[in-house]
Amino acid sequence: MLQTFRTSVDSILPVVVMILVGYCSARIGWIDEKIGNAFTKIILNISLPCYMIWNITNSFDRDKFLMLFSGMLIPFLSMLIGYVVSILLSILFKIPREKRGVFRTAFFCSNTIFVGLPINLALFGEKSVPYVLLYYIVNTTLFWTLGVYEISKDGLSAVPLLSLSSLKKIATPALLGFIIGLILIFLGVSLPHFAMDSFHSLGNLTTPLALLFIGFVLYSIHLSEWRIDKDILLVLFGRFIFSPLLVFILLHFIHVPELMAKVFIIQSAMPVMTNISIVAKGYGSDYKFASFATAITSVACVIVIPCIMTLI
Numbered sequence: 001m002l003q004t005f006r007t008s009v010d011s012i013l014p015v016v017v018m019i020l021v022g023y024c025s026a027r028i029g030w031i032d033e034k035i036g037n038a039f040t041k042i043i044l045n046i047s048l049p050c051y052m053i054w055n056i057t058n059s060f061d062r063d064k065f066l067m068l069f070s071g072m073l074i075p076f077l078s079m080l081i082g083y084v085v086s087i088l089l090s091i092l093f094k095i096p097r098e099k100r101g102v103f104r105t106a107f108f109c110s111n112t113i114f115v116g117l118p119i120n121l122a123l124f125g126e127k128s129v130p131y132v133l134l135y136y137i138v139n140t141t142l143f144w145t146l147g148v149y150e151i152s153k154d155g156l157s158a159v160p161l162l163s164l165s166s167l168k169k170i171a172t173p174a175l176l177g178f179i180i181g182l183i184l185i186f187l188g189v190s191l192p193h194f195a196m197d198s199f200h201s202l203g204n205l206t207t208p209l210a211l212l213f214i215g216f217v218l219y220s221i222h223l224s225e226w227r228i229d230k231d232i233l234l235v236l237f238g239r240f241i242f243s244p245l246l247v248f249i250l251l252h253f254i255h256v257p258e259l260m261a262k263v264f265i266i267q268s269a270m271p272v273m274t275n276i277s278i279v280a281k282g283y284g285s286d287y288k289f290a291s292f293a294t295a296i297t298s299v300a301c302v303i304v305i306p307c308i309m310t311l312i
Contacts, residue, residue, distance in 0.1 A: 015122055018215070019212075020215060022215020022216050024215070026220065042205065043209050046202060047209065048113065051177070051202070053184070054181075054199040055129045057191070060182075061185055062186050071256040074247060075267070076142075082242065082243055083142070085108075086103065086107035090104055099289045100150070100153070101285060102150075102285050102287075103231060104150045107239070108146075109139055109147055109273050114213065114274060116136070116266070116270045119266065128259060131259065131263035132263055135263065136175075143276075147279075148279055152285075154280070214298055217274060217291075231289070232292065235272065239272065240297075244265050269304060269305065271294060271298040
């Protein structure tokens with residue numbers, strides 16, 4: 001067990017180093033708001049879609065994908081149950097109305113790409129990426145429907161649970177890259193080598209840029225905002241205890257390949273999504289609470305993930 005913990009720590013340390021590089025770069029002014037925004041645009045619109053296409057076409061064929069697709073039931077059920085529990089906890093512990101939706105969304109949604117992808121790559125290698133993407137599809141869909149609906153209720157006006165704008169946001173370039181990859185394997189189409197090499201090279205930008213961006217986000221949150229209260233403790237409970245434990249329980253009833261099971265547990269224990277802060281600010285919700293929840297769970301993740309790896 002001690003050896004497993006050390007191996008997990010060794011896998012996480014490169015992630016920590018790159019986050020620290022991002023933090024230090026922001027501190028000395030090399031990464032500012034403009035560059036941070038450029039990083040997110042490059043990741044979400046270029047590198048991640050390319051990585052999706054390259055990895056899906058290299059990891060799957062039609063039969064293998066259909067066999068594994070049923071595994072999406074686990075993240076779907078776990079997040080829906082987490083959503084219901086978050087509603088009950090927000091009422092029981094009297095979470096203030098102006099941040100109730102942020103709390104609920106932070107409780108059941110996780111950062112599956114910016115943090116989840118690089119950590120799973122560090123722990124399990126590129127074979128884990130298809131399972132990361134399966135979890136990502138469910139997480140993204142529920143965030144842009146249930147999550148945005150809850151956050152909007154904190155502000156001036158609530159948006160419809162299912163609307164054209166939310167459907168457009170679900171159809172991100174990353175998800176479209178995933179769909180293109182699926183179309184290619186279902187049609188049995190092989191792209192030219194130069195195209196695949198280009199997708200691979202651009203896709204390799206995803207992890208370092210994402211980790212540098214996390215370091216920038218951590219630096220941008222002032223120390224005066226780092227206050228641990230019951231609301232934050234409940235978010236930490238949801239992210240690092242309730243969610244992975246729930247996935248672990250579901251795995252006893254829904255059997256999936258061993259690597260998929262491990263990836264789903266790790267994905268369920270990822271930090272709060274960075275998008276929550278952006279959406280909260282747009283709808284007049286408590287975006288500072290969202291930003292702090294993102295920061296504190298990102299820091300805690302470095303300690304929690306080696307512990308979870310040891311247990312599983």
